[in-house]
Amino acid sequence: MAERAQPIVPRALSPLPGIGAALLVVALISGTLVAVVLRAEPGRGLGVSDLAALRFTLVQAVLSAVLSVALAIPVARALARRRFAGRAALIALLGAPFILPVIVAIMGLLQVFGRAGWLNGLLTWAGLPGVQIYGLHGVVLAHVFFNLPLATRLILQGWQEIPSERFRLAAQLNITGPAMIRLIELPMLARVVPGALAVVFAICLSSFAVALTLGGGPRATTVELAIFQAFRYDFDLSRAALLSVIQLLLTGIAAVIALRLSRGDGMGSGLDRALRRWDARGPVARGTDALWITLAALFLMLPLASLVLKGAGAVVDLPLAVWRAALTSVMVASISTALLLCMAVPMAAALATRHGRWVEVAGILGLAASPLVIGTGLFLILRPLTTPGAWALPVTALVNAVMALPFALRILGPAARDTVQRYGRLGISLGMGGAPFLWRVFIPRLRPQIGFAAGLGAALSMGDLGVITLFADAQQATLPLQMYRLMGAYQMEAAAGAALLLLALSIGAFWCLDRGGRWHAEA
Amino acid sequence: MLKLENCTVGSADFALHADLEIAQGARVAVIGPSGAGKTTLIEAIAGFRDVTQGRITWQNVDLTRMPPGQRPVAMLFQDGNLFPHLTAAQNVALGLHARRRLSPDETAQVQDALARVGLSGMGARKPAALSGGQQSRVALARVLVQRREVLLLDEPFAALGPALKAEMLDLVADLLAETGTTLLMVSHDPADARRIADQTVLVIEGRALPPQDTATLLDNPPAALRAYLGETP
Numbered sequence: 001m002a003e004r005a006q007p008i009v010p011r012a013l014s015p016l017p018g019i020g021a022a023l024l025v026v027a028l029i030s031g032t033l034v035a036v037v038l039r040a041e042p043g044r045g046l047g048v049s050d051l052a053a054l055r056f057t058l059v060q061a062v063l064s065a066v067l068s069v070a071l072a073i074p075v076a077r078a079l080a081r082r083r084f085a086g087r088a089a090l091i092a093l094l095g096a097p098f099i100l101p102v103i104v105a106i107m108g109l110l111q112v113f114g115r116a117g118w119l120n121g122l123l124t125w126a127g128l129p130g131v132q133i134y135g136l137h138g139v140v141l142a143h144v145f146f147n148l149p150l151a152t153r154l155i156l157q158g159w160q161e162i163p164s165e166r167f168r169l170a171a172q173l174n175i176t177g178p179a180m181i182r183l184i185e186l187p188m189l190a191r192v193v194p195g196a197l198a199v200v201f202a203i204c205l206s207s208f209a210v211a212l213t214l215g216g217g218p219r220a221t222t223v224e225l226a227i228f229q230a231f232r233y234d235f236d237l238s239r240a241a242l243l244s245v246i247q248l249l250l251t252g253i254a255a256v257i258a259l260r261l262s263r264g265d266g267m268g269s270g271l272d273r274a275l276r277r278w279d280a281r282g283p284v285a286r287g288t289d290a291l292w293i294t295l296a297a298l299f300l301m302l303p304l305a306s307l308v309l310k311g312a313g314a315v316v317d318l319p320l321a322v323w324r325a326a327l328t329s330v331m332v333a334s335i336s337t338a339l340l341l342c343m344a345v346p347m348a349a350a351l352a353t354r355h356g357r358w359v360e361v362a363g364i365l366g367l368a369a370s371p372l373v374i375g376t377g378l379f380l381i382l383r384p385l386t387t388p389g390a391w392a393l394p395v396t397a398l399v400n401a402v403m404a405l406p407f408a409l410r411i412l413g414p415a416a417r418d419t420v421q422r423y424g425r426l427g428i429s430l431g432m433g434g435a436p437f438l439w440r441v442f443i444p445r446l447r448p449q450i451g452f453a454a455g456l457g458a459a460l461s462m463g464d465l466g467v468i469t470l471f472a473d474a475q476q477a478t479l480p481l482q483m484y485r486l487m488g489a490y491q492m493e494a495a496a497g498a499a500l501l502l503l504a505l506s507i508g509a510f511w512c513l514d515r516g517g518r519w520h521a522e523a
Numbered sequence: 524m525l526k527l528e529n530c531t532v533g534s535a536d537f538a539l540h541a542d543l544e545i546a547q548g549a550r551v552a553v554i555g556p557s558g559a560g561k562t563t564l565i566e567a568i569a570g571f572r573d574v575t576q577g578r579i580t581w582q583n584v585d586l587t588r589m590p591p592g593q594r595p596v597a598m599l600f601q602d603g604n605l606f607p608h609l610t611a612a613q614n615v616a617l618g619l620h621a622r623r624r625l626s627p628d629e630t631a632q633v634q635d636a637l638a639r640v641g642l643s644g645m646g647a648r649k650p651a652a653l654s655g656g657q658q659s660r661v662a663l664a665r666v667l668v669q670r671r672e673v674l675l676l677d678e679p680f681a682a683l684g685p686a687l688k689a690e691m692l693d694l695v696a697d698l699l700a701e702t703g704t705t706l707l708m709v710s711h712d713p714a715d716a717r718r719i720a721d722q723t724v725l726v727i728e729g730r731a732l733p734p735q736d737t738a739t740l741l742d743n744p745p746a747a748l749r750a751y752l753g754e755t756p
Contacts, residue, residue: 422603425571430669431592436621444608 011353012424012437018350021343022362025402029369032377033248039380040241050239052218053226054246060136060222061204064143065197071144072151072196073189075296078289079152080159090297091156094149097300099456099510100503101463102146102209103480107487107499108303109133109142111310118306138214139222143207147200149300154199158192159185195261202254206247206370209465213484223247227372231470237380244373252368259364307499314497322498325482326505329462332397332478333509336461337454339401340408344453347405348412349442352420363409371399375467392471396478400461407460408453412446419445451517455510462506479505525568525673525705527731530577532560532567539563541731542577543724547672550699550706551734552716555726556751561709564724564731565675568707569598581673597671599679604662605650611637611661612646618665636664640694656687660694667698674699676708692719713741713752 046054079091097105112118113133120130133141166184208224215221221229223243230240350359378395382388388395419442427437443450465480472481479502486495525545532539539560545551553561566572568579570591578587586594597618605614615633616625625633637646640660650658659680666674676695680688696719699706707724710716716723722734727747744752 423606425591425600426603426606428571428591429569429596429598430617430621430665431590432617432621433590433592440609440617440621440623441606445606 012420012427012433013349013352013442014434015350015353015355015359017346018348018359019355021346022350022359025343025362025405026365028398028402029365029374032374032381033244035377035380036241036244036373039237040245041238046242046246047239049218049221050226050243050246053221053223053243054250056136056215056220057205057207057222057224057250060139060143060207061201063136063140064147064204065201067140068144068147068151068200069155069193069196071148071296072155073193074288074292075148076152076155076159077185078292079156082286082289082293084293090293091153093297093300094153097146097149099459099463099506100146101459101465101480101499101506102142103213103465103483103487104307104463104499104503104506105145105303106142106210106213107483107495108307109138109145111306111496112303113138113141118302134214135217135220136215139207139210139220142210142214143200143204145299145303147203148296150203151196151200152296154196155189155192158188162188195258198254198258198261202251202258202367205254206251208372209480212465212469213487223250224370224372227370227376228469231376231379237376240376241380244370244376247370248368248373251370255364255368259367304503307496307503310493311496311498311500314493315500318497318501319494321477322479322482322486322494322501325477325479325498326501328393328477329479329502330505330509332393332400333458333461333505335394336397336400336404337458337513339398340404340457341450341454343401343405344408344412345443345446345450347409348416348446349420349438351409351413352416359409363406366402366406369402371403371464371466372470374399374402375470379470388471389473389476392468392473392476393478395471396464396468397461399467400464401457403464403466404453404457404460407456411453411456412449415446415449416442448518452514454517455513458509458513459506462509463502524582526580527568528577528580530567530579531575532563532572533575537563537729538575539567539726539729539731541567543731543733545705545707545722545724545734547582547705548703549722549734550696550720551708552720552723552737553707553709553726553731554711554713554716554723555748557711559726560729560731561726562677564726565598565677565707565709568594568673569596569675570594595672596675597666597669597673598675599662599666599677601678601681604679605658607650610647610649611642611653611664614650614661615646615665615668618667618669632668633664636667637661639667639698640664655683656691659683659691663691663694663698667702670702671704673705673707676706678709678711681711688715689718695719717741 079087110117110133113131114120115130115133117133123130131137162184206224207222208228211220211222211225212228215225223246227240227243227247230236230243347359347362350356375395378391378399379388382391382395423441423445424437427433427441432440463480464478465484468478468481469484472478477485479498483495483498483502486492486498524547527541527543530539530541532541537560541564553564555561563572567574568586570586570589574587578585580586581595586596605611606617609617612633615636616629618636619625619629619632634643634646637643640663642657642660642664645653645657650661653661662679674695680691683691692715695706698704706720708715708720716737720737723737723740724734725732725740725745725748740748741752
């Protein structure tokens with residue numbers, strides 16, 4: 001009897017497709033790594049410039065993490081204890097840098113902090129020396145721009161998780177000021193800050209686009225950028241391979257530490273809930289909070305506002321190449337999103353079963369993997385077989401999908417578990433396990449999360465300036481690459497217009513998919 | 524006849540033993556203290572728990588290793604009996620099969636079932652637009668189209684008020700009388716057992732005892748049951 005062989009405790013969904021997808025991801029990440037390692041020549045140690053790149057990578061990541069978190073603490077504190085019009089909007093805006101294309105943000109930062117930017121104009125007018133955005137400061141500035149919001153959200157979450165009873169008790173006992181900090185806020189920060197530091201540090205380690213545009217040169221090259229240079233400029237594959245191994249070790253260790261230390265992912269909802277507070281009502285406290293909130297809002301919004309001002313005029317007469325690049329980007333993002341869902345949905349289904357651990361490992365591996373390492377490995381694998389340049393777009397779509405996978409799994413995982421737990425038995429008792437359950441229950445129930453994950457994936461892919469730089473020849477470009485080329489050619493008007501277009505496409509893709517997922521979705 | 528032949532259900536830390544027979548068409552209440560294994564018993568019959576020893580048969584067909592969806596058994600759970608994203612009619616139709624398309628004949632079956640539970644014209648509503656009692660009726664309509672020979676209820680009406688629960692139990696009794704279905708119903712309320720079940724399986728200290736006459740059992744409860752029921756059975 002065929003039924004005898006089956007495991008008796010039934011499952012609504014088979015974990016096998018998800019485990020298969022996870023194995024493919026593992027194979028891609030480890031296979032490209034092996035391809036790279038085999039290529040690295042033994043005995044050739046690290047050169048002076050390699051060590052400099054390693055050192056710069058660590059220094060900028062530490063600085064970025066410390067600054068982002070140090071600035072995030074007062075901002076989060078102010079947001080936690082004030083209620084004002086636009087508070088919810090500002091908190092939502094803090095989530096936006098995640099889908100903001102790096103190159104767009106850099107363009108905005110250049111408008112404000114660049115040589116001919118607003119800040120230097122102001123300084124010259126006041127008779128002060130100007131600031132320089134290129135090099136270490138620029139890299140750290142851009143990283144703080146991206147990670148201050150994330151750190152603020154992570155720390156704000158800590159503040160919101162303090163039970164309101166504790167504030168009520170403090171108010172009842174008339175605890176304020178330093179005692180409040182010591183009794184309630186410091187213990188919370190001690191729990192939350194290490195995780196936030198580790199997350200920002202890990203993110204900044206694999207910084208490529210920021211270093212490519214604002215860094216460079218022997219004193220401001222990250223390991224990722226050094227891989228690119230070894231590959232693209234010197235075509236020194238062995239050195240690229242060696243650097244790839246270093247990068248993988250760095251991000252792997254940092255990702256494990258970050259996962260250990262961090263609890264929330266900063267994407268959680270409920271952050272716009274305002275706690276009722278009875279302390280911090282004095283004018284000094286109110287003034288400081290207002291100042292921090294204003295500064296943070298200006299820091300985040302000015303670069304984008306300047307971009308809109310400068311780019312709006314240029315959008316209408318953008319060169320044809322930009323429109324063609326935009327079309328390419330839309331295509332790459334669509335394919336990447338489709339690939340992402342083909343991996344993430346079955347993997348989420350597998351996560352909901354007892355074999356979830358395996359899939360989780362693949363997700364974590366995706367966090368540690370570096371797109372340039374995967375790109376280098378794929379190049380080495382493809383080169384004997386075909387012209388790697390012809391594969392630039394498919395490879396970009398694939399690598400983007402793998403990079404978005406850990407986030408997608410975090411979004412889908414809890415909802416997948418919940419759906420299988422709540423409706424699995426019912427589905428089985430109706431004899432609709434497997435494909436019918438997948439199409440009629442699992443996917444419809446997960447639609448809001450799938451939409452959100454697809455939106456993130458599409459926006460990330462649309463704005464990605466990473467592996468495409470390794471592969472693309474002069475004839476092909478995604479929109480971020482085209483924008484980078486325009487900036488390199490000092491066509492700043494056109495670059496600003498392209499930036500605006502890219503911004504609109506990224507946010508538009510996210511909005512459509514996220515909205516589409518939640519459209520008519522029942523709780 | 525449903526037979527549990529010398530069955531052991533469960534894991535190392537909790538096991539339920541059952542050796543009993545239930546006649547076709549019987550209405551049986553399953554009562555006992557919480558944690559004694561009432562739900563375990565029902566879930567073993569439905570196929571959600573491993574039977575580590577012994578076997579379960581229905582009309583001499585061995586069910587022990589049959590997947591839940593293939594057993595001649597329909598089950599209603601304590602909650603989550605409907606898919607919230609599907610309409611009432613779609614939920615009922617799942618009792619026939621999981622395909623989206625229904626033949627005209629199948630559509631008529633679904634409509635008939637909805638009409639039978641008093642929900643004519645409400646097929647297009649989603650569960651959120653129905654009251655708790657109406658949601659239970661949709662689940663019962665699905666049981667009707669499933670046409671399984673055994674119905675297992677795991678306190679599916681526990682969240683309803685007393686009057687509504689009595690109404691649902693009467694509806695269940697009517698449907699059973701029409702279809703000749705065998706019923707096993709977990710309940711913690713002896714009044715439920717008296718209302719609908721002529722026989723009762725007492726589950727106590729990890730043992731499911733053979734069915735006894737409900738009225739006799741509840742009028743002269745053994746010590747362990749008396750402790751559970753309190754002074755006013």
